[in-house]
Amino acid sequence: MKVTVDKTKCIGCGACASIEPAVFMINPEDGKSQADQNNVAGREDACKEAASVCPVGAIVIEE
Template sequence: MKAAVDKDTCIGCGLCPSICPEVFEMQDDGKAGAIGDEVPSGAEDSAKEAESSCPVNAIAIEE
């Protein structure tokens, strides 16, 4: 499973790292980014929750 953040769409609200800090972090540009390429085992549900909670739909979780 992979996680990606569309930097052009992200507004930097910080919701995704608060929901799933194993997968997402706030980066130096003030926007969220995925940590690594793969979603760690056990973090799949929270990664999907972050995807569905993003207010601008900037997150994509692909299996």
């Protein structure tokens, strides 16, 4: 499963990082979330939850 964050949509609310901090972190440089693909394996459900909670639909999941 591939997880990416569309930085053009992300508003940096931090909800994704709260749900799954091993995958999502707010980049201090731009204040927006980024996903660490290396940590997705085994955390797919949390990534999907983060995507469903994101208020602007910025988390893109590809199976």
